[in-house]
Amino acid sequence: xxxxxxxxxxxxxxxxxxxxxxxxxxxxxxxxxxxxxxxxxxxxxxxxxxxxxxxxxxxxxxxxxxxxxxxxxxxxxxxxxxxxxxxxxxxxxxxxxxxxxxxxxxxxxxxxxxxxxxxxxxxxxxxxxxxxxxxxxxxxxxxxxxxxxxxxxxxxxxxxxxxxxxxxxxxxxxxxxxxxxxxxxxxxxxxxxxxxxxxxxxxxxxxxxxxxxxxxxxxxxxxxxxxxxxxxxxxxxxxxxxxxxxxxxxxxxxxxxxxxxxxxxxxxxxxxxxxxxxxxxxxxxxxxxxxxxxxxxxxxxxxxxxxxxxxxxxxxxxxxxxxxxxxxxxxxxxxxxxxxxxxxxxxxxxxxxxxxxxxxxxxxxxxxxxxxxxxxxxxxxxxxxxxxxxxxxxxxxxxxxxxxxxxxxxxxxxxxxxxxxxxxxxxxxxxxxxxxxxxxxxxxxxxxxxxxxxxxxxxxxxxxxxxxxxxxxxxxxxxxxxxxxxxxxxxxxxxxxxxxxxxxxx
Ligand SMILES: Cc1cc2nc3c(=O)[nH]c(=O)nc-3n(C[C@H](O)[C@H](O)[C@H](O)COP(=O)(O)OP(=O)(O)OC[C@H]3O[C@@H](n4cnc5c(N)ncnc54)[C@H](O)[C@@H]3O)c2cc1C
Numbered sequence: 001x002x003x004x005x006x007x008x009x010x011x012x013x014x015x016x017x018x019x020x021x022x023x024x025x026x027x028x029x030x031x032x033x034x035x036x037x038x039x040x041x042x043x044x045x046x047x048x049x050x051x052x053x054x055x056x057x058x059x060x061x062x063x064x065x066x067x068x069x070x071x072x073x074x075x076x077x078x079x080x081x082x083x084x085x086x087x088x089x090x091x092x093x094x095x096x097x098x099x100x101x102x103x104x105x106x107x108x109x110x111x112x113x114x115x116x117x118x119x120x121x122x123x124x125x126x127x128x129x130x131x132x133x134x135x136x137x138x139x140x141x142x143x144x145x146x147x148x149x150x151x152x153x154x155x156x157x158x159x160x161x162x163x164x165x166x167x168x169x170x171x172x173x174x175x176x177x178x179x180x181x182x183x184x185x186x187x188x189x190x191x192x193x194x195x196x197x198x199x200x201x202x203x204x205x206x207x208x209x210x211x212x213x214x215x216x217x218x219x220x221x222x223x224x225x226x227x228x229x230x231x232x233x234x235x236x237x238x239x240x241x242x243x244x245x246x247x248x249x250x251x252x253x254x255x256x257x258x259x260x261x262x263x264x265x266x267x268x269x270x271x272x273x274x275x276x277x278x279x280x281x282x283x284x285x286x287x288x289x290x291x292x293x294x295x296x297x298x299x300x301x302x303x304x305x306x307x308x309x310x311x312x313x314x315x316x317x318x319x320x321x322x323x324x325x326x327x328x329x330x331x332x333x334x335x336x337x338x339x340x341x342x343x344x345x346x347x348x349x350x351x352x353x354x355x356x357x358x359x360x361x362x363x364x365x366x367x368x369x370x371x372x373x374x375x376x377x378x379x380x381x382x383x384x385x386x387x388x389x390x391x392x393x394x395x396x397x398x399x400x401x402x403x404x405x406x407x408x409x410x411x412x413x414x415x416x417x418x419x420x421x422x423x424x425x426x427x428x429x430x431x432x433x434x435x436x437x438x439x440x441x442x443x444x445x446x447x448x449x450x451x452x453x454x455x456x457x458x459x460x461x462x463x464x465x466x467x468x469x470x471x472x473x474x475x476x477x478x479x480x481x482x483x484x485x486x487x488x489x490x491x492x493x494x495x496x497x498x499x500x501x502x503x504x505x506x
């Protein structure tokens with residue numbers, strides 16, 4: 001449905017357009033009217049006008065969520081608008097404390113919500129700090145990350161991003177701005193709240209002092225997924241970061257074999273030239289890979305990106321992992337270690353750029369006591385169904401109290417599947433089967449990656465009281481339910497329907 005003309009006054013002087021907006025995995029998307037406010041006042045004017053005219057709003061940061069979290073289809077009975085928040089991208093301040101609230105040295109960055117991880121680390125690293133929590137790419141905005149409560153390779157150590165925010169500003173659906181602190185009940189709903197309660201315009205985030213622009217990394221080869229989990233647990237106290245790459249093609253006793261990367265920050269004095277290593281020039285990711293300009297590397301990757309190529313690549317990686325283990329500790333820049341995926345821009349295009357093709361990531365979170373059994377079962381099932389994940393990533397997590405949190409005392413295994421028009425139906429059936437297994441193991445799911453969860457699985461996987469609390473906050477702040485997304489309509493809107501709800505929905 002068309003946006004009413006009366007909204008025009010609020011939109012005058014604000015950049016806007018009409019374009020195709022898709023999830024990062026390229027599997028879902030819609031044409032949408034977009035507006036990109038550049039000041040908080042512009043944003044408030046748009047929110048007020050949308051409320052007056054009954055226009056549905058979908059918030060969007062950098063669009064790095066794999067599924068349908070930040071896009072919306074057009075609806076027959078309601079006009080819809082996507083608010084692109086990347087224009088609110090100013091770093092407002094950065095302070096360093098020798099002694100913060102928990103007695104440890106820390107920094108706090110005060111930033112607008114559209115600031116990206118890339119902008120943040122480039123601002124603070126030359127001053128000897130690094131963001132406490134970063135995802136595997138530097139592209140997301142900090143508000144988009146807070147709305148999904150993103151985690152890094154150090155989730156077990158410092159929690160997810162929400163646990164490292166000490167204050168945020170929220171523009172509510174009625175246009176009013178409020179400031180929230182972790183002690184406010186609403187804070188616990190906004191973090192991980194999928195952009196459904198209002199728009200985060202400013203955050204104060206904790207940063208980590210570092211003595212070097214490098215981290216010390218160590219590879220440990222693992223013979224199976226069980227071995228990997230045991231080894232990661234054994235090294236939990238000594239590592240600041242810990243992540244496992246899993247070869248999802250491996251079978252039998254070697255099922256889930258792979259390579260663990262542990263990393264630690266350097267001690268004072270270990271780096272004799274910290275100014276040099278913390279300089280941005282030192283952190284640059286290489287401009288070319290094996291002689292290819294890095295922007296073009298996805299093209300040859302496309303040839304490899306099928307079962308045979310990926311089976312061999314995983315095998316090679318396992319073999320190289322054994323050699324890496326022998327090498328012992330080595331140094332790697334913060335950017336190189338944390339943003340490995342950014343080494344190859346647009347690598348996702350290797351999954352296909354034609355309509356109906358793309359990448360679906362399935363990332364279940366399992367409690368410590370069921371995780372190994374469930375992961376083994378999932379890996380076996382995928383092989384049996386002829387869908388092997390080309391990349392498997394294992395992480396250790398810790399719980400938090402945010403209402404819609406995916407975090408728990410346990411593990412997650414992220415699996416990437418290639419989607420084609422031909423395999424799509426079968427792949428979604430497989431996701432359904434996997435979801436049943438995860439639910440038996442009392443697992444949870446992560447909305448930043450999800451595209452297949454149905455409201456039935458949501459009911460089973462998440463704490464009922466927490467979800468009802470979240471919905472009560474939504475009812476209070478957004479009584480006309482204007483803040484929506486395709487993901488909201490898929491997972492949460494039907495949540496209270498008095499019928500049996502599907503485990504998956506597509
Ligand atoms: C290659 C790659 C690697 C990744 N690695 C990790 C990882 O290691 N760990 C991890 O946790 N995640 C990871 N992610 C997922 C990513 O960090 C999250 O999806 C993140 O939320 C994306 O932020 P964004 O700015 O792109 O927001 P979008 O994807 O555009 O939006 C995310 C959500 O935030 C809402 N939103 C956006 N802006 C605002 C705002 N200003 N106020 C309120 N709500 C808002 C949207 O409505 C949506 O619900 C990865 C993604 C990619 C593509």
